[in-house]
Amino acid sequence: MDVVPLGPGFVAELRGVTLADVASDDAAYSAARTAFEEYSVLVFGPDGKVVPSDHRQALRSKANQLWHTDSSFKRVPALTSILSARIIPARGGETEFVSTRLAFERLDAGLRDKLENSFAWHDYAHSRKQITADLASPEERAALPPQCWRMVWKNPTHGRSAIYLASHAYAVEGMEAAAGKQLIDELMAAATAPGTSYLHQWQGGDVVMWDNRATMHRGRPWPAHEPRLMVRTTISATEADGVDTMRLPSSQAAE
Ligand SMILES: O=C(O)CCC(=O)C(=O)O
Numbered sequence: 001m002d003v004v005p006l007g008p009g010f011v012a013e014l015r016g017v018t019l020a021d022v023a024s025d026d027a028a029y030s031a032a033r034t035a036f037e038e039y040s041v042l043v044f045g046p047d048g049k050v051v052p053s054d055h056r057q058a059l060r061s062k063a064n065q066l067w068h069t070d071s072s073f074k075r076v077p078a079l080t081s082i083l084s085a086r087i088i089p090a091r092g093g094e095t096e097f098v099s100t101r102l103a104f105e106r107l108d109a110g111l112r113d114k115l116e117n118s119f120a121w122h123d124y125a126h127s128r129k130q131i132t133a134d135l136a137s138p139e140e141r142a143a144l145p146p147q148c149w150r151m152v153w154k155n156p157t158h159g160r161s162a163i164y165l166a167s168h169a170y171a172v173e174g175m176e177a178a179a180g181k182q183l184i185d186e187l188m189a190a191a192t193a194p195g196t197s198y199l200h201q202w203q204g205g206d207v208v209m210w211d212n213r214a215t216m217h218r219g220r221p222w223p224a225h226e227p228r229l230m231v232r233t234t235i236s237a238t239e240a241d242g243v244d245t246m247r248l249p250s251s252q253a254a255e
């Protein structure tokens with residue numbers, strides 16, 4: 001297996017290995033896992049096959065064009081998302097990624113310290129509301145109550161930290177609403193600063209896998225008359241991935 005860095009500062013293509021190998025072969029898994037921890041976004045060439053899963057989801061929503069990390073609004077957030085392109089438009093429809101680990105490392109030391117002990121509230125309805133008022137149905141709202149996460153996710157395998165935020169984040173625990181929103185907006189802008197992203201231009205059969213703890217992504221627009229079909233598989237974060245360190249300690253929780 002060859003790991004070919006694509007840049008800027010994160011993202012690598014894995015050559016000579018398919019996702020099916022990663023799923024079935026311990027050595028391939030271990031090598032891919034090491035690259036995943038290091039590079040955050042992995043591109044598998046056109047021979048990469050998506051592992052069959054019940055969690056596949058075709059997402060075509062405009063809300064995916066807002067910068068986000070997947071499933072931070074769920075009780076168990078996503079570690080990895082695996083996206084494959086089935087129908088690609090002739091123009092547009094790329095997927096763009098930023099490293100929130102490199103973004104964290106660009107922040108001032110004082111702000112980094114503050115964020116390590118700050119917590120933000122994430123709500124599915126909040127990101128949907130930015131597209132249209134009632135995009136999240138009453139059933140979805142009831143099933144997906146807001147979740148509170150530490151604003152920095154420290155990777156347990158190498159100790160490097162990343163900003164953990166998304167279009168779903170709407171408030172900072174213990175901060176007045178407008179000040180919290182302003183901090184979130186400033187961090188989102190810092191994390192998506194011009195010149196820091198990787199734009200993936202899909203080729204038929206490509207598969208891209210990313211680390212939701214250390215990146216944000218967004219879909220890019222494409223001409224409305226052209227079809228585009230993406231299939232996504234999501235893998236939940238576990239204790240080994242550091243999820244338990246992300247929860248608000250109960251001593252700090254309101255009520
Ligand atoms: O459509 C895209 O390019 C992005 C989709 C997305 O955000 C996702 O599947 O998680």
Ligand SMILES: [Fe+2]
Nearest residue numbers: 064068069070
């Ligand atoms: Fe997404």
